[in-house]
Amino acid sequence: MAHFFHTPVLVKEVVTHLVHLPDGAYVDGTAGGGGHSEAILKKLAGGGRLICLDRDPDAVDSCRRRLTAYPNVCIIKANFADLDEVVRDLHIKNINGVLLDLGMSSYQLEKSGRGFSFGRREPLDMRMNPADRLTAYHLVNDLPLHDLENILRSYGEEKRARSIARAIVRARERGPIETASQLGEIIDSANPGSRRNRLRHPATRSFQALRIAVNRELESLDRFLDKIPSLLCAGGRLVVLSYHSLEDRRVKQAMMAWERPCICPPDFPRCVCGRTPLFRRLFKKGIKPDPKEIQNNPRARSAVMRAAERLAT
Numbered sequence: 150m151a152h153f154f155h156t157p158v159l160v161k162e163v164v165t166h167l168v169h170l171p172d173g174a175y176v177d178g179t180a181g182g183g184g185h186s187e188a189i190l191k192k193l194a195g196g197g198r199l200i201c202l203d204r205d206p207d208a209v210d211s212c213r214r215r216l217t218a219y220p221n222v223c224i225i226k227a228n229f230a231d232l233d234e235v236v237r238d239l240h241i242k243n244i245n246g247v248l249l250d251l252g253m254s255s256y257q258l259e260k261s262g263r264g265f266s267f268g269r270r271e272p273l274d275m276r277m278n279p280a281d282r283l284t285a286y287h288l289v290n291d292l293p294l295h296d297l298e299n300i301l302r303s304y305g306e307e308k309r310a311r312s313i314a315r316a317i318v319r320a321r322e323r324g325p326i327e328t329a330s331q332l333g334e335i336i337d338s339a340n341p342g343s344r345r346n347r348l349r350h351p352a353t354r355s356f357q358a359l360r361i362a363v364n365r366e367l368e369s370l371d372r373f374l375d376k377i378p379s380l381l382c383a384g385g386r387l388v389v390l391s392y393h394s395l396e397d398r399r400v401k402q403a404m405m406a407w408e409r410p411c412i413c414p415p416d417f418p419r420c421v422c423g424r425t426p427l428f429r430r431l432f433k434k435g436i437k438p439d440p441k442e443i444q445n446n447p448r449a450r451s452a453v454m455r456a457a458e459r460l461a462t
């Protein structure tokens with residue numbers, strides 16, 4: 150494995166909002182290189198413990214190496230969508246806080262060799278967990294035109310989804326599309342216009358879409374958001390860092406729904422369902438990194454942090 154590197158985003162803000170009880174039990178559901186995990190561990194007292202999860206075995210190895218000095222950490226290869234099973238197996242009753250720092254690490258993008266980045270001559274893989282079956286190669290080379298177009302539109306919010314999907318289908322008639330750079334060039338060729346006028350590479354959205362589809366990222370997030378109210382104890386905190394609107398919208402809508410759980414039709418004069426709020430948001434607007442952090446770590450520029458506290462019900 151190449152050297153694992155990743156600069157964590159909004160570290161001070163994450164730890165401040167997450168760790169409210171230094172002797173509590175916390176979960177870093179996306180441990181990556183262990184940057185946030187280590188900051189959380191430094192804030193914990195003797196009775197505190199941290200469970201680190203990541204679906205990528207390279208991240209798990211890297212965290213194990215980085216966090217060897219901490220006796221109160223447990224590092225597990227798992228999907229955060231299965232957090233209920235993890236805590237049951239560990240016999241943990243109360244979770245006081247969970248962090249999700251969604252998306253990919255810099256290591257995955259630049260050094261994993263799994264074709265996450267359009268500039269690289271790497272196999273079209275894009276699996277965060279190499280034990281999963283589906284790869285980007287399968288999607289790009291085997292999916293019917295219409296399904297490919299749907300993925301690019303729904304997960305990449307790509308306006309040119311149809312012409313890109315057509316260009317991919319035309320190209321694969323000449324032989325399989327094997328590498329990330331090959332796919333990057335095909336997408337580029339489907340986007341006429343001067344490169345100088347482009348704010349970002351024309352393949353950015355398509356690569357995001359394929360990565361989300363391969364790893365079923367939104368499905369994992371939805372499963373997690375369904376489960377988390379029953380996993381956090383009263384006063385427990387959920388902190389989520391998102392990097393694109395598809396994730397952030399889900400997190401924001403879930404937090405707003407937990408805050409206002411009434412399911413009565415809007416034309417009812419008063420509430421008859423009697424449901425009480427499950428969470429309160431710690432702040433209404435998402436927190437974004439300041440210009441200095443973005444200058445030092447350009448990957449932070451699209452980050453939005455949201456946090457909510459579980460209420461006693």
Ligand SMILES: C[S@@+](CC[C@H](N)C(=O)[O-])C[C@H]1O[C@@H](n2cnc3c(N)ncnc32)[C@H](O)[C@@H]1O
Pocket residue numbers: 155156157158178179180181182183184185186202203204205208227228229230250251252253254277369370
């Ligand atoms: C942005 S990085 C996290 C970086 C980390 N906070 C740090 O300080 O190094 C996201 C990580 O989440 C992992 N990941 C993404 N989806 C996951 C899921 N559903 N379950 C577990 N890990 C996931 C990725 O493998 C990646 O290592």
